[in-house]
Amino acid sequence: MAIKKKGGGGGGGANWMDTYGDMVTLLLCFFVLLYSMSTISDAKWKAIVQSFNPSSLEEALTVSGNEGPIDGDDNLGTDDMLLGPEEINPEDIEAALQALFEALSQFSEESQMEDVIEVTKGDGYVFVSFADAVFFNGDSAVLRPDGMAILDVVVAALNPAAPYIDEMRVMGHTAQADPNRPNRTEGDRHLASDRATNVLIYIQDRCDVDPARLISVGYGQWRPVDSNADSEHRAHNRRVELLITGKDIENQLGDSLEQYQSVRTGEASLTSGADAAASGGTETSGGAETAGGAEAPAEPTG
Numbered sequence: 001m002a003i004k005k006k007g008g009g010g011g012g013g014a015n016w017m018d019t020y021g022d023m024v025t026l027l028l029c030f031f032v033l034l035y036s037m038s039t040i041s042d043a044k045w046k047a048i049v050q051s052f053n054p055s056s057l058e059e060a061l062t063v064s065g066n067e068g069p070i071d072g073d074d075n076l077g078t079d080d081m082l083l084g085p086e087e088i089n090p091e092d093i094e095a096a097l098q099a100l101f102e103a104l105s106q107f108s109e110e111s112q113m114e115d116v117i118e119v120t121k122g123d124g125y126v127f128v129s130f131a132d133a134v135f136f137n138g139d140s141a142v143l144r145p146d147g148m149a150i151l152d153v154v155v156a157a158l159n160p161a162a163p164y165i166d167e168m169r170v171m172g173h174t175a176q177a178d179p180n181r182p183n184r185t186e187g188d189r190h191l192a193s194d195r196a197t198n199v200l201i202y203i204q205d206r207c208d209v210d211p212a213r214l215i216s217v218g219y220g221q222w223r224p225v226d227s228n229a230d231s232e233h234r235a236h237n238r239r240v241e242l243l244i245t246g247k248d249i250e251n252q253l254g255d256s257l258e259q260y261q262s263v264r265t266g267e268a269s270l271t272s273g274a275d276a277a278a279s280g281g282t283e284t285s286g287g288a289e290t291a292g293g294a295e296a297p298a299e300p301t302g
Helices: 015-036 042-052 054-064 078-082 090-110 145-166 185-204 231-238 256-264 275-278
Strands: 118-124 125-131 165-173 215-220 241-245 282-284
Touching: 078 275, 090 118, 090 125, 090 241, 145 165, 145 185, 145 241, 165 185, 185 215, 185 241
Parallel strands: 165 215
Antiparallel strands: 118 125, 118 282, 125 241, 165 241
């Protein structure tokens, strides 16, 4: 009796296709699951785009359809997230600086510290000068507790003005110990810089101003406001100062961060906030006016 040969694949030839189809379906479900669990941060994407091409942010916002602040993201600058440029007007900026000036002036008067805290207001800026004894012990850059209490008041006054602040510069100064001989360069510069930096760190950790807009500078002994002939006059030269400038939304480069990007790419020349402040008149906490840039406290001469 002849034996019948079985077919090459028989009726089970489609079984491998079923297994393959099941595997592809499972892989598809797996990737869909991964995608559904992932989150896409528009804010972080914008930050990446801007880091490669700062001028592309505006175009990226238009393409993505996100023209306003992103909820839940704190990494792109506090002031820019709180208010967009179209929501700020010059009157708001001036009102914020005036409120800051009045708050600090009132504190100086009520605490009877006019001799150690001097507050000045000019066109687009507020200038505050502190005698260093209120913040530091002699030859020390460690903040004193009473200095921290004063900085807490400064922070409380700064926070409402945060969206309108272009830049806050903390400036450290020393006195020339010997009127006939300059201080040792290394110690002089380090002490001035460390004092300014420690004041800035204390403020930055507690205020709402974008850290990118906070700068510390150590001038050392080279910008005195008085002689170094005796201890009383030298005390005036030992000081920490704050120069707080408002945004200039009517100027294409009225924003210090825009200035930085433009200078970095060779598109414009840098204009200093301190220089801009020094070019206008000033109003002291007592209400007096000082005319002319040469008299502005932002640029004392030695």
